Amino acid sequence: MSIQENINVIKKDVPKNVILVAVSKTKPELDILEAYQTGQRIFGENKVQEMCAKHASLPKDIHWHMIGHLQRNKIKYMASFVSLIHGVDSFKTLKEIDKQAKKHDRIIPCLLQAKIAVEDTKFGLHFDEIEYIIKSEELKNLKNIKISGLMGMASFTQNTDQIKAEFTTLKHFFDKLKTKNNLDNVTLKILSIGMSGDYKIAMDCGSTMVRVGSAIFGNRNY
């Protein structure tokens, strides 16, 4: 199936209250334009340089999401335009995003990445670390970031019960956290869970944002 057919099929599955991020990492600009033609405006990338290059040449009404692991020294390159940063997993990174956002007089929405998978290789914060950040006095001083929610990746497994359990655990934590925060720069609205292989499970578990790559653009060869 073509990119347009793929995306139209997925859009039928995704209800209005769930935001679809088309993950275009490693894919050429023509592929992105093909998805763009269906009305898709949110694209996710995991490398800052690649995202900057695509941002420079593609239509300006595209919203670019950074979904990859962040290197702090690269934040400055995307601070003028990035619309959501999914993978924030340290206070130091939040501080750097704040500093760079300030230079552009912007407030950059961020998601804290929670560790829910069993593998050690997945980045992310433990739930107590997330609570600590959300409650910290220091967070109040970061006027140029906003914590808009949480992001997670389930274990790389075919076991759908396990994936469901991991997403559900995160959803419960997300709901609990929502009742607790009272800082101006924390508005927990987004729960970014679900990729090509598990976005339907994620939506059943309360996802508000899915990040779908290969099911739209085909397999990546990297």
Ligand SMILES: *Cc1c(COP(=O)(O)O)cnc(C)c1O
């Ligand atoms: C690559 C990537 C995706 C999309 O993965 P697919 O399995 O191709 O849908 C989603 N989220 C993150 C963080 C990724 O790095």
